[in-house]
Structure formats: C-alpha cells, structure tokens
Amino acid sequence: KNQVEQSPQSLIILEGKNCTLQCNYTVSPFSNLRWYKQDTGRGPVSLTIMTFSENTKSNGRYTATLDADTKQSSLHITASQLSDSASYICVVRIKAAGNKLTFGGGTRVLVKP
Amino acid sequence: DVKVTQSSRYLVKRTGEKVFLECVQDMDHENMFWYRQDPGLGLRLIYFSYDVKMKEKGDIPEGYSVSREKKERFSLILESASTNQTSMYLCASSFDRGVQYFGAGTRLSVL
Numbered sequence: 554k555n556q557v558e559q560s561p562q563s564l565i566i567l568e569g570k571n572c573t574l575q576c577n578y579t580v581s582p583f584s585n586l587r588w589y590k591q592d593t594g595r596g597p598v599s600l601t602i603m604t605f606s607e608n609t610k611s612n613g614r615y616t617a618t619l620d621a622d623t624k625q626s627s628l629h630i631t632a633s634q635l636s637d638s639a640s641y642i643c644v645v646r647i648k649a650a651g652n653k654l655t656f657g658g659g660t661r662v663l664v665k666p
Numbered sequence: 667d668v669k670v671t672q673s674s675r676y677l678v679k680r681t682g683e684k685v686f687l688e689c690v691q692d693m694d695h696e697n698m699f700w701y702r703q704d705p706g707l708g709l710r711l712i713y714f715s716y717d718v719k720m721k722e723k724g725d726i727p728e729g730y731s732v733s734r735e736k737k738e739r740f741s742l743i744l745e746s747a748s749t750n751q752t753s754m755y756l757c758a759s760s761f762d763r764g765v766q767y768f769g770a771g772t773r774l775s776v777l
Contacts, residue, residue: 557708587765596670596756596768597709642708646763653724654766656708 556580557657559643565663566633574660576626576643584648588617588628591640591659600628600641630662638664669693672757672769679776685744687772689757695767697760698740700724700732702753703771709756715740747776 557578566572578586585604589597601610601617603626610617614631630637643657673688691698697716701709701724711724713732721732729751733741740759744751752775758766 562706594675594770596758596770598768599765602765653711653714656710658706658708 557643557645557655559641559657559660561660562658563661563663565665568633568635568664568666570633572630572633572662574628574630574641574643574662576628576657578624578626578643578645578655578657580645580647580655582648583621583624584646586617586619586626587644587646588615588626589642589644591642593639597642633662633664635664635666638662670757670759670767670769672755672772674772675770677772677774679744679747679774681748681776683744683747683776685747685774685776687742687744687755687757687774689740689742689759689769690738691740691757691759691767692738693759693761693767694737695759695761696737697762697766698734699758699760699766700730700740700742701756701758702726703756704753712742747774749776752776 560575587602588600591597603610603619616629619626640659640661642659645655670691699714700712703709710726715721715734731743755772757769760766
C-alpha cells in the first residue's frame, strides 16, 4: 500500500475554474511535504514545500495546505489556465530517513478551453 | 538555472541487451538519484549517490546497477534488459536535503 495517496487520479476542468487536489500520507516521522508539477514529457518541477509547522504556502495561483494532525495536504489551483494541464505529485520526506522521498501516484489534470 | 540532462529521451532495446542511461547535472550537487515512473505507482527510487564513487540502493535496485565516477555524472546500467524494465526513467540531483531537480526523463522500451 502506497504511503502517500493522492485523489482524484485525474480530473478535467474548464479554463478559469478552480480545483483542489488531495494528498493523504501515512509516512512517519514527517519532515516536509512538497508538491511537484510534471508536464507531459518532462521531469517534475517543485511548486511548494511545507514543513510540520506550516499550514499554507502559495506560489502564484497554486496554494498548498497542510494539516499535520490529520496527515492531509491539498493543492488548490485558482483560475486555471491551459498551461496547468499536467500531473501533480505529492512528495513526503521522512525525518531520519536520509534523503529518501515517498511519492504519491499523482493527479493528472486536464484544463479544457 | 539548474540543469539535469539525460542523454536520451527515447530508447528501444531488446531483451538481454546491456543498457546505459546517462545523467549529467551542472550545479555541483553532491546528491544524484535514479527513479523509474510507472502509471499508478508513482516514482520509485532505484539507486542514489551522495558522493563520487558512492552508491546506495533505493527501493527497487534489482536488475540495475549505477556508476558515479565524476560528481556531475550518474549512470544507470541495466545489465540484461528485461521487458518488465520498460518504463520512464528519471534522474534527479540535489544539494544536501534540498529540492530535487529532475531531468526530462528517458522512456525506455524493452522488446
């Protein structure tokens, strides 16, 4: 069982609309959580990072939230654009596990005009 | 800008062939990683390296080996390619425990 679960697996939204992606994790002890964006045919690129003490972080139209008590994070995309079409991957770093990361399966977002 | 370059975007190999995937980074990062990415499974760590000539097994090292003779270059080797190694391979690098920067990926098909 994956220790980082993302939902939904995929979604389609109309340009200009908002959407929220979910990430639930069970890995412990938690160090930080990062959201990556992966365009088709490209490698993942970091969007946001949050540590245990942070509960929200924004990067332009992307806003990530973290509830360390319930081990849930969300990524909210505001006023979606066609260029937001990509896979979004939630990644959790485990404390005291060196540099190893645990990746979610990703949510594939398609923005339609 | 950090640049992580993977030598091939697409590769087609036959079962049993020895396959080399090359990765070069230009930011003097100590840490380099090889992942494979399969639908529904996310990225899985194959091997990583903290320094030249140093390597550590990740979560799925079987059937793979690596080489790091120079700091900027990290090679993934499939000693005898098999069809279940058909996948997208991603290389990444990082400084200390910071963000990992990824290459564009190599899509490998083993026939």
